[in-house]
Amino acid sequence: MLIIDCPHCGPRPETEFGYGGQAHVAYPEDPHALTDEQWAQYLFYRDNPKGDYAERWVHSAGCRKWFNAIRDTRTYEIARVYAAGEPRPDLSKGA
Known part of the structure; x- marks a missing residue:
């Protein structure tokens, strides 16, 4: 099972979450x-x-609460979660 780290509540099973589609669509x-x-x-x-x-x-x-996550579509690994409204973090900098 996928564990998602809610930025407000901490790690929880994916069954507690709803998917909202692609982030940062203007x-x-x-x-x-x-x-x-x-x-x-x-x-x-x-x-x-x-x-x-x-x-x-x-x-x-x-x-x-809504938030954004960067997930690898090949492995399902979530690299980062961040608050809705924040810009997408640059993972290439390792930050």
Whole structure:
């Protein structure tokens, strides 16, 4: 079972969390100006990398707070968790 380290509650089993999709997806500045194709791109198309991926998670069976995690899509290992609203950490610096 995947253990997720909630930044507010500490390590918990994945069954306590809800997945929220890709992190750091900017809302369109003027959504009314988008074509149907552009709106569909925003709503449904996300990156699908092999390796580190920034995701949103909610601790639905705990504190109910949202946070971000960087997870390796090949191994499921979570390299870092950080508060929602914070920029994505640069893992190449080892910080």
